[in-house]
Amino acid sequence: MMFRPSLFHLLFYCATQTLGVKIQSEPEVSGEGVIQTELQRTVTLLCLPDGGSETQADEELVWLRNGAVVILREENKKGRSSVCVTPVIHEDNGATFTCHLSRNATIRASVTLNVTYHPQLSGSEEVAVEDESALVLRCDIWANPPVSSVSWTLNGSAVDLFAGGFTVTNDGFTSQLTASSVEKSVHEGTYQCTANSPVYGEHSKRFQVTVTEKTMKFPLMPMIAGLVVVILTALLAVVSRWSKITKCCK
Numbered sequence: 001m002m003f004r005p006s007l008f009h010l011l012f013y014c015a016t017q018t019l020g021v022k023i024q025s026e027p028e029v030s031g032e033g034v035i036q037t038e039l040q041r042t043v044t045l046l047c048l049p050d051g052g053s054e055t056q057a058d059e060e061l062v063w064l065r066n067g068a069v070v071i072l073r074e075e076n077k078k079g080r081s082s083v084c085v086t087p088v089i090h091e092d093n094g095a096t097f098t099c100h101l102s103r104n105a106t107i108r109a110s111v112t113l114n115v116t117y118h119p120q121l122s123g124s125e126e127v128a129v130e131d132e133s134a135l136v137l138r139c140d141i142w143a144n145p146p147v148s149s150v151s152w153t154l155n156g157s158a159v160d161l162f163a164g165g166f167t168v169t170n171d172g173f174t175s176q177l178t179a180s181s182v183e184k185s186v187h188e189g190t191y192q193c194t195a196n197s198p199v200y201g202e203h204s205k206r207f208q209v210t211v212t213e214k215t216m217k218f219p220l221m222p223m224i225a226g227l228v229v230v231i232l233t234a235l236l237a238v239v240s241r242w243s244k245i246t247k248c249c250k
């Protein structure tokens, strides 16, 4: 007799519990509503009403990607609704997918994608730079998670910033090595940038830099002036000749 009111309350509580929605995914959600994935992979998300109600098979569902409604086929709305992200691209990193009931947007569930990728560094590039000109080498170090370090070497040993008059800048996307005025004996050789990712390890790119002899800049203005003189002279010659020709015809 004593436990009856409490059991009654429990049943009552269950019956009136708010209907919710839940998201099932492949790969599974890890931790705080985050799905770990990589570029070119596929992520599938399935949304289901969740709350023990009889009416849930008729519940219409809505998917949002970063707050914008995802267009769904009619048969993919009632009772269960799936969206598929394939292939996963850079822009999907940090994207939030939300599913809610069509009739009540406050009943919702969300997941966020964490797309990991390594820096796009590989291969070798030939670079020719004129003596006394500026040398600029760039490496794409954009990655998720961000790279922990970037290093530059010349002929296998760390670039001597002071001796070579180099500066290195890094804005999180690109690491740039610059020398404002190159000299063959100091700057020619094989450069390499290496980025270290805490997840993907080392990635690097090489540059074969050759310093070429300075060429004379083409003297454009004197050239034009000279050309004008030549043309005018020719024109005058024709004109004077023409008067002779016409005279002779008379």
Ligand SMILES: *[C@@H]1O[C@H](CO)[C@@H](O)[C@H](O)[C@H]1NC(C)=O
Pocket (backbone or CB within 6 Å): 018, 103, 104, 105, 106, 107
């Ligand atoms: C939507 O659901 C919330 C939470 O269950 C509820 O408080 C609210 O009254 C509902 N709104 C409508 C319009 O049904």
Ligand SMILES: *[C@@H]1O[C@H](CO)[C@@H](O)[C@H](O)[C@H]1NC(C)=O
Pocket (backbone or CB within 6 Å): 034, 036, 114, 115, 116, 144, 145, 199
């Ligand atoms: C994304 O995944 C990477 C690698 O596991 C992790 O270091 C980073 O903290 C994650 N970011 C978020 C926002 O979960």
Ligand SMILES: *[C@@H]1O[C@H](CO)[C@@H](O)[C@H](O)[C@H]1NC(C)=O
Pocket (backbone or CB within 6 Å): 154, 155, 185, 186, 187, 188, 189, 190
């Ligand atoms: C790097 O090595 C190349 C080939 O051995 C050599 O020609 C060049 O002078 C070296 N560069 C420097 C700065 O030592």
